[in-house]
Structures are given as C-alpha cells and as structure tokens.
Amino acid sequence: MSASDLRCKAAFVGAGLAGMGLAPGYTHLDILGEAVAAALEDAGIDKSEVDGLFTANMDNILPTLVVGEYLGIRPKVALGTNTGGNSFVDHALWAAMALEQGLCNVAVICYGSVARTGGSAAPDQPPYEMRYRPREPISSYAFAAARHMHEYGTTREDLASVAVSARKWAAKNPLAFARDPLSVEDVLASRMISDPLSLLDCCLVTDGAGAVVMVRADRARDARQSPVYLLGCATAQTHRQISQMPDLTVTPAAESGPRAFQMAGLKPADVDVLQLYDAFTINVLLFLEDLGFCKKGEAGALVAGGAIAPGGDLPVNTNGGGLACVHPGMYGIFTLVEGITQLRGAGGERQVEGAEVALCHGNGGLLSCQTTALLGAASVL
Amino acid sequence: MAPPTPSPDAPGVKFQAFLAEGSFSLQVCDGCGTQIFFPRTLCPSCGSRALTWKKASGEGTVYSTTTVRQKPERGGDYNVSIVELAEGARMMSRVEGVEPAAVTIGMAVTAVIATDDAGPLVVFRPAEGGGA
Known part of the structure; x- marks a missing residue:
C-alpha cells in the first residue's frame, strides 16, 4: 500500500469564486456560501448530494459546524484541519481518501474571509516570541529573506521581480485586485515594513472566497466540466514559531514536493503551470528551489530573468497570486481554483497554452507547513 | 475561589523563576544532550522526559x-x-x-x-x- 494508490482516484469537477476583492457588508460565510453555490453549479451537482465537507478559517474554532450549518449541509465526513493557508490544498488529499474509501460521494472544500472590509481575528501568538514584538507574519518572512540574501546573495531586486511578475499576470485577469503596472523601482521605493521586506513585497489583504468540488474518478468521467485529476498530494511541517524553523532557507516544501511528485509519478520538468502561495515575494524563491525547479540559491536570478512572468518558461501564479489577485488571509484554495481553471483551458487571456499538469502549492503558518498538489487534465491519465 | 498556585516545576514557571533570580537557564536533555528552547516537558529531539536545568x-x-x-x-x-x-x-x-x-x-x-x-x-x- 502506498500514497500512489490514490493517484487519479479523485477529480475536481467544480470550482467557484465569490466576493473577490471587496465584499462590504457580507460576512465570511456569506461569500463562502456564494462560492460553494457557484462551484456546485459549475459541477452540475445538487447541494443535497454533498456529504463531505472540508473547511478551515481564522474566524471559527469549530469551522465545519459553523460552515455546515450555514450551507445547510449535514456531512458524513467533515474535516477542519487548520495548518494555515495551505489547509485547503491538504484537504484535497483527505477528501480523495474519504471518497476512495466510500466514506462520502461528493466532497466540497471551501473557504471565505472578509479580511479587508470586515477585519478578522488575530491568531494566537507564540508566548516566547511575542514579547519581542515581531510584526507578524511579515517579520518571520523577513528573517527568511535576510538569511537567503546572506547565504546566496539574493537581492531586493530579485524579490521585487516576483511582485512585478504577479502584476503582469494580474493585468490579464479581470478578477484580480491589483492590475496596474508595477516596476522593480516601485517595489524598492515602497515603505519598508520589516527589513528587507517592504510594503510591495507583501501580499494583498482582500476579501474573497473559493470552493472546489471533488468526486471519485469514475463519476468524474460523466461530469459537466472536463475533470481535473488529483495526481499527487503531500504535506510536511517543521515548526510553528519562526525561531524553531530548522533552516530559514529550506522550507518543508523540500519534503512535500518530492513526496507529491513520487505519488504522481512525475518530475518538475513535467509541470506546465505553477501556483505557488505567495504571501510574500520570498515565498516564491524558496518554493521554486525546494520543489526542484532550480538549485538552492538560484531562484533569485531565475525570477529576475523573467522566467515566471507571462511569456516565461515557468508560468507562476497566472491569476496574479496573493500579491496581485486575492489574499484574504488563507490563500490555498485559490491555488486550486486557478490550477483547475488552467487545466480546463479556461484561463482566457492568461491561459498557458496546452497546460496539462499544474502544481498547486500551499503555505501555512510562518513557512511552517507546506502542501504540494499535482493536478492533471484527462489527457495525462 | 482563588486560582491554584502555579507549580514551581512547570517548565514555563521555572524558566521565569530562574530569570527573576538573574539566571538565564534552559533545560538540557539527559538522554541526548540537546539544549532546549522553549521550555517543555519532553525533549523534542529524543523524547526523553529526563531534562536538567542548566545555566546557559x-x-x-x-x-x-x-x-x-x-x-x-x-x-x-x-x-x-x-x-x-x-x-x-x-x-x-x-x-x-x-x-x-x-x-x-x-x-x-x-x-x-x-x-x-x-x-x-x-x-x-x-x-x-x-x-x-
């Protein structure tokens, strides 16, 4: 028995977004409800069939109960694992397991937040660190960026090119929040928050909700939409507090990535489009290295050369990412929705031609927990 | 009813008590020698519960x-x-x-x-x- 047994056993047949950017007056549950309704409509599946519920947020201690009540869903299987923003990518693996075991037949993974217009509760702070007043989560990522610069000569310009690339993609996405052009100089000139990260190295704070629907592969063949299969998925964690991270320049993606690729029977060169959880510019560098798309220390030069921007060899965050499209606090669900969109060929102006394999990578906590998922169009089965 | 008095042996209590006496002390694992921060009840490296407070x-x-x-x-x-x-x-x-x-x-x-x-x-x- 191995993780590979789950390869292609479940598929995404519905995806929905709601409340992107600003949703004044709405609650996080309101836009989550809209996203779920949109995803079910997209799938052509009635809500009454949903018997698997996977959700997490920063607002509710009992998220599956609160969300189940709001949606009017009484699931047979509910899972509210919260490891931060990667949770929803991780949920896909558990949904696939529950589907394969027959514990449920239709699984919904969903999230909503009105972090911009409604505010949101601050998560509990580690007692041994908070007394030194790091500006979290920015300072934690600043520690990683500073160390990466120290060890590998990565520059602020390299980091800035991640934000510039995100804006170029966002310009092609009508749902993206920040679509104006941005230059490296703009990023460097923006207000410093926690050295070496300035304002434009940080993700947006927006409202937004997303949902995806999963079923077993046999049912997916008859779905309304072209099914997108879960080929591989793996999660790894190393710490909660940044001072306990074993190496500030190596994230748990160095473990989740290889395990996900092994499960999928794929390698980095097989990936056509990447969705990398970009809460901060440094994230993209760390994940490109840890996931095997370049050697450790070389991602700065890679992104500065335009590889991840439109027209580059390695299209990253085609929706504009957390830096330019949407980031309501937990971005993971949006990596799945955009990966699915690309593999359906439904990306419009931002479509990566012929995309058959997407890598969706979620980050949780303070680089603490990482989930790598590999998604495939029917053509790769 | 007054809350129960914190145990002086609780790791966080002990750490602060040492600091109050002017001593920066941390636990060191008897089993594998790992110096441990933050204070806790088992060694995060080897799992041993035999931890000794030592001045850092x-x-x-x-x-x-x-x-x-x-x-x-x-x-x-x-x-x-x-x-x-x-x-x-x-x-x-x-x-x-x-x-x-x-x-x-x-x-x-x-x-x-x-x-x-x-x-x-x-x-x-x-x-x-x-x-x-």
Whole structure:
C-alpha cells in the first residue's frame, strides 16, 4: 500500500469564486456560501448530494459546524484541519481518501474571509516570541529573506521581480485586485515594513472566497466540466514559531514536493503551470528551489530573468497570486481554483497554452507547513 | 475561589523563576544532550522526559535579523533577531546597545536579562571584543 494508490482516484469537477476583492457588508460565510453555490453549479451537482465537507478559517474554532450549518449541509465526513493557508490544498488529499474509501460521494472544500472590509481575528501568538514584538507574519518572512540574501546573495531586486511578475499576470485577469503596472523601482521605493521586506513585497489583504468540488474518478468521467485529476498530494511541517524553523532557507516544501511528485509519478520538468502561495515575494524563491525547479540559491536570478512572468518558461501564479489577485488571509484554495481553471483551458487571456499538469502549492503558518498538489487534465491519465 | 498556585516545576514557571533570580537557564536533555528552547516537558529531539536545568553560557550568534519599522512618535524602529546559542538552541530576542540597522547576521552576542511589562526577559548585546 502506498500514497500512489490514490493517484487519479479523485477529480475536481467544480470550482467557484465569490466576493473577490471587496465584499462590504457580507460576512465570511456569506461569500463562502456564494462560492460553494457557484462551484456546485459549475459541477452540475445538487447541494443535497454533498456529504463531505472540508473547511478551515481564522474566524471559527469549530469551522465545519459553523460552515455546515450555514450551507445547510449535514456531512458524513467533515474535516477542519487548520495548518494555515495551505489547509485547503491538504484537504484535497483527505477528501480523495474519504471518497476512495466510500466514506462520502461528493466532497466540497471551501473557504471565505472578509479580511479587508470586515477585519478578522488575530491568531494566537507564540508566548516566547511575542514579547519581542515581531510584526507578524511579515517579520518571520523577513528573517527568511535576510538569511537567503546572506547565504546566496539574493537581492531586493530579485524579490521585487516576483511582485512585478504577479502584476503582469494580474493585468490579464479581470478578477484580480491589483492590475496596474508595477516596476522593480516601485517595489524598492515602497515603505519598508520589516527589513528587507517592504510594503510591495507583501501580499494583498482582500476579501474573497473559493470552493472546489471533488468526486471519485469514475463519476468524474460523466461530469459537466472536463475533470481535473488529483495526481499527487503531500504535506510536511517543521515548526510553528519562526525561531524553531530548522533552516530559514529550506522550507518543508523540500519534503512535500518530492513526496507529491513520487505519488504522481512525475518530475518538475513535467509541470506546465505553477501556483505557488505567495504571501510574500520570498515565498516564491524558496518554493521554486525546494520543489526542484532550480538549485538552492538560484531562484533569485531565475525570477529576475523573467522566467515566471507571462511569456516565461515557468508560468507562476497566472491569476496574479496573493500579491496581485486575492489574499484574504488563507490563500490555498485559490491555488486550486486557478490550477483547475488552467487545466480546463479556461484561463482566457492568461491561459498557458496546452497546460496539462499544474502544481498547486500551499503555505501555512510562518513557512511552517507546506502542501504540494499535482493536478492533471484527462489527457495525462 | 482563588486560582491554584502555579507549580514551581512547570517548565514555563521555572524558566521565569530562574530569570527573576538573574539566571538565564534552559533545560538540557539527559538522554541526548540537546539544549532546549522553549521550555517543555519532553525533549523534542529524543523524547526523553529526563531534562536538567542548566545555566546557559549566554553566548550566541545572530542567525537572522530584521528591523521593524515604526514611526518615531510610537517609539521608532527596533530590532528583532533570532539568536543561535553556543549550546545549540535558537530563540527569538533582540539585540540592544546598537542601532537596529547595525545588527548583522553572524554577529557575536551575549545574553543579558532585561525586563518588560511581563517581567524579566532575555535580550542580547554585542559580545565584548567580539566585533561581528
């Protein structure tokens, strides 16, 4: 028995977004409800069939109960694992397991937040660190960026090119929040928050909700939409507090990535489009290295050369990412929705031609927990 | 009803009690020798529950550092660092006695016990004669 047994056993047949950017007056549950309704409509599946519920947020201690009540869903299987923003990518693996075991037949993974217009509760702070007043989560990522610069000569310009690339993609996405052009100089000139990260190295704070629907592969063949299969998925964690991270320049993606690729029977060169959880510019560098798309220390030069921007060899965050499209606090669900969109060929102006394999990578906590998922169009089965 | 008195043997209580006596002490695992921060009830390395409190050397090196920017009227910029202790543990702290921008990765630092609103806490200063 191995993780590979789950390869292609479940598929995404519905995806929905709601409340992107600003949703004044709405609650996080309101836009989550809209996203779920949109995803079910997209799938052509009635809500009454949903018997698997996977959700997490920063607002509710009992998220599956609160969300189940709001949606009017009484699931047979509910899972509210919260490891931060990667949770929803991780949920896909558990949904696939529950589907394969027959514990449920239709699984919904969903999230909503009105972090911009409604505010949101601050998560509990580690007692041994908070007394030194790091500006979290920015300072934690600043520690990683500073160390990466120290060890590998990565520059602020390299980091800035991640934000510039995100804006170029966002310009092609009508749902993206920040679509104006941005230059490296703009990023460097923006207000410093926690050295070496300035304002434009940080993700947006927006409202937004997303949902995806999963079923077993046999049912997916008859779905309304072209099914997108879960080929591989793996999660790894190393710490909660940044001072306990074993190496500030190596994230748990160095473990989740290889395990996900092994499960999928794929390698980095097989990936056509990447969705990398970009809460901060440094994230993209760390994940490109840890996931095997370049050697450790070389991602700065890679992104500065335009590889991840439109027209580059390695299209990253085609929706504009957390830096330019949407980031309501937990971005993971949006990596799945955009990966699915690309593999359906439904990306419009931002479509990566012929995309058959997407890598969706979620980050949780303070680089603490990482989930790598590999998604495939029917053509790769 | 008054809340029960905290046990003096609880790891967090003990850590603070040492600091209040002017001693920066941490647990060291009897089984594998790992110096442990933050205080806890088992060794995160080998799992042993046999942990002995030992005074830390207080010597360390800045592993990473950031300047948190803050308006002057709110107290101005300040340093936050992750310090690797000579015996191995890492902890968040700050380096005092130099401008925040002068704190660099690799700088040798020495622990001192300061106080804030919550009581004594460990901060660091550039090591005597240690340069950077």
